[in-house]
Amino acid sequence: MRYLRLWAVLLGWSFRRAPVLTASVLGLNLANTAAIVGSALAVRTAVSGAAGHSMATALVGALAAVLCFAGLTVLSDIRDNLQAVLVDKVGITEVLAGIQKDLAGIQGLEPLEDPLVLDKISVVLRSGGALVAGMWAAVAALFGVVQLAASLSLLAAVNPWLPAFLLFAAAPLWADHLAQVRIVAGEEATAESFRVQRHLFETLTSADSAKEIRVAGVAGQLLERTADVWDEVTRSRAEAQFGAAIRRMLGWAVFTVGWLAALGLVASPGRHLSAGDLVMSMTIVSTLRQSLQAAVSNTMHAAGARRIVEPYLWLREFTRTATPSQTRLAPPDRLEHGITLRTVGYRYPGTGVPALEEVSAHLPAGSVVAIVGEHGSGKSTLAKLLCGFYQPDTGSVLIDGVPLADLDLERWRSRLSAAFQDFGRFETVFAEGVGIGDLPHVADREHVEAAIAAADAEAFAARLQDGLDTQLGRGLGGVDLSEGQWQKTALARASMREEPLLLVLDEPTASLDAPSEHEIFVGYLARARRAAERAGTVTVIVSHRFSTVADADLILVLHEGRLVEAGSHQALTGLGPEGRYAELYGLQATAYTAERRGD
Numbered sequence: 001m002r003y004l005r006l007w008a009v010l011l012g013w014s015f016r017r018a019p020v021l022t023a024s025v026l027g028l029n030l031a032n033t034a035a036i037v038g039s040a041l042a043v044r045t046a047v048s049g050a051a052g053h054s055m056a057t058a059l060v061g062a063l064a065a066v067l068c069f070a071g072l073t074v075l076s077d078i079r080d081n082l083q084a085v086l087v088d089k090v091g092i093t094e095v096l097a098g099i100q101k102d103l104a105g106i107q108g109l110e111p112l113e114d115p116l117v118l119d120k121i122s123v124v125l126r127s128g129g130a131l132v133a134g135m136w137a138a139v140a141a142l143f144g145v146v147q148l149a150a151s152l153s154l155l156a157a158v159n160p161w162l163p164a165f166l167l168f169a170a171a172p173l174w175a176d177h178l179a180q181v182r183i184v185a186g187e188e189a190t191a192e193s194f195r196v197q198r199h200l201f202e203t204l205t206s207a208d209s210a211k212e213i214r215v216a217g218v219a220g221q222l223l224e225r226t227a228d229v230w231d232e233v234t235r236s237r238a239e240a241q242f243g244a245a246i247r248r249m250l251g252w253a254v255f256t257v258g259w260l261a262a263l264g265l266v267a268s269p270g271r272h273l274s275a276g277d278l279v280m281s282m283t284i285v286s287t288l289r290q291s292l293q294a295a296v297s298n299t300m301h302a303a304g305a306r307r308i309v310e311p312y313l314w315l316r317e318f319t320r321t322a323t324p325s326q327t328r329l330a331p332p333d334r335l336e337h338g339i340t341l342r343t344v345g346y347r348y349p350g351t352g353v354p355a356l357e358e359v360s361a362h363l364p365a366g367s368v369v370a371i372v373g374e375h376g377s378g379k380s381t382l383a384k385l386l387c388g389f390y391q392p393d394t395g396s397v398l399i400d401g402v403p404l405a406d407l408d409l410e411r412w413r414s415r416l417s418a419a420f421q422d423f424g425r426f427e428t429v430f431a432e433g434v435g436i437g438d439l440p441h442v443a444d445r446e447h448v449e450a451a452i453a454a455a456d457a458e459a460f461a462a463r464l465q466d467g468l469d470t471q472l473g474r475g476l477g478g479v480d481l482s483e484g485q486w487q488k489t490a491l492a493r494a495s496m497r498e499e500p501l502l503l504v505l506d507e508p509t510a511s512l513d514a515p516s517e518h519e520i521f522v523g524y525l526a527r528a529r530r531a532a533e534r535a536g537t538v539t540v541i542v543s544h545r546f547s548t549v550a551d552a553d554l555i556l557v558l559h560e561g562r563l564v565e566a567g568s569h570q571a572l573t574g575l576g577p578e579g580r581y582a583e584l585y586g587l588q589a590t591a592y593t594a595e596r597r598g599d
Contacts, residue, residue: 010135013094028079033147039068044280091129102319107409109389119191120311127308134305137298144295168258175251176300179244186240187307190233200226328408335365335536337400345394355381359563366532368539370549373558379542383506417500421507423490427473437496455491456519499535506542546585557581
């Protein structure tokens with residue numbers, strides 16, 4: 001029933017997107033079925049007319065037969081071409097777009113990092129058209145059943161026992177079912193390897209990774225690894241296809257035995273049949289094998305869509321349950337108390353060590369809070385928890401005393417601004433790449449220019465060949481920015497919202513030079529103070545460079561997922577060598593001094 005409901009939905013989408021085209025394909029399927037049955041009747045008329053010396057009847061029957069046989073070829077070609085257009089249109093605009101919309105509606109990031117979900121997405125996103133094609137195969141199979149029923153009725157009129165041989169058709173149908181089970185198992189077993197192969201291919205053909213690959217001289221090893229993975233995928237899938245082919249061959253062997261028996265029944269001595277009935281019976285029995293094969297093939301195609309239908313239905317159900325249905329609370333218009341972390345813990349799925357463990361802290365409204373620590377200490381994870389990308393495994397995040405889990409996360413994020421260390425590289429026009437940080441103002445050039453200035457990106461923006469209208473990304477014939485320029489673009493994007501409740505800067509200057517870093521931090525601190533006055537904004541700066549966070553109101557020091565120290569710069573450095581912050585700050589200061597002296 002799930003499949004029938006899905007086919008009905010897909011057919012409805014086809015009518016919605018292209019009603020005339022859909023109706024034409026259905027009409028051509030009906031005409032094709034009528035032509036097959038009509039050809040058998042026309043042959044009987046022609047032969048009976050010739051046997052009865054009625055040339056007019058024979059000519060009419062012959063002409064009708066010619067028209068039916070010619071129509072079969074022409075109508076099938078037209079139907080297949082129109083159907084291919086429908087498959088592409090609905091597959092892209094409905095199936096793939098629907099999955100992308102469903103995935104975008106998931107509030108957190110965990111599903112997009114879950115290998116199981118990624119495997120399902122991998123299958124569906126490369127086969128959206130195949131899902132629609134499966135629906136049309138089911139439609140063709142239905143018309144095939146109608147055609148078979150009509151053909152068997154004609155056979156029964158000649159000899160009541162003739163339709164019985166169709167029982168042999170159960171063999172190829174059951175064999176096909178077993179074959180599809182084998183193929184689906186092979187597809188699912190190799191989904192992860194397929195994703196690995198695709199990743200390796202993209203790595204080898206990407207300009208970003210090409211430099212390091214060539215310097216390291218690892219192209220050969222990567223090519224060998226790609227070949228090994230692809231060999232594994234093709235071998236496993238070939239074995240599945242071979243096993244399926246054996247099953248189908250045995251099924252058709254049983255059917256052929258039945259077909260030969262039917263021929264013997266009709267042509268046996270002592271049967272009193274007219275020449276027309278005999279020829280019609282032979283024609284039907286002869287074409288019935290092709291008709292049944294087409295019906296089985298379409299059924300197989302529809303059933304074969306199971307390898308896509310199951311992941312598709314799984315994703316639809318998963319996104320439905322992963323998207324909150326109950327009404328959530330709206331975030332406050334202004335932060336009055338601040339953000340509280342209450343014994344927060346988080347462990348990434350599939351890992352044994354917690355990324356965060358029992359983190360408790362209060363981020364006062366209007367404050368600038370720095371999160372520091374060594375690489376892997378949990379800084380970025382904590383920032384993503386504040387944004388609502390992950391839900392804590394233990395504890396809670398409170399926004400003015402209200403659990404973040406109780407807020408409407410989409411509305412909460414509309415009150416955030418953020419620049420992450422793994423920032424996006426959107427290949428759009430430069431102004432749009434900045435403006436999408438606040439969609440209502442994406443076309444406001446004055447607003448966009450102010451954000452560019454806040455990110456200290458005016459100088460490089462002025463050098464772009466078409467200014468703010470410059471297309472970014474070589475893939476679209478645009479310019480390829482440097483890493484630092486991409487990061488400034490991300491910072492400008494984060495500057496579009498002027499009064500967020502939470503501003504997150506996750507390693508915002510990792511790709512910038514020291515002068516740019518200084519200018520940006522000075523500017524953002526000033527912006528944070530202004531936003532704090534208007535909206536009680538909490539500004540969170542994640543950094544491993546201690547020199548950039550000395551002016552923060554509160555510094556949180558993380559070590560191996562735990563909060564080990566909290567306080568101002570003066571308070572933490574006052575702890576002396578025993579303090580974690582003071583130790584790391586001293587090490588960085590010593591390294592910087594040595595670098596300046598040329599040591």
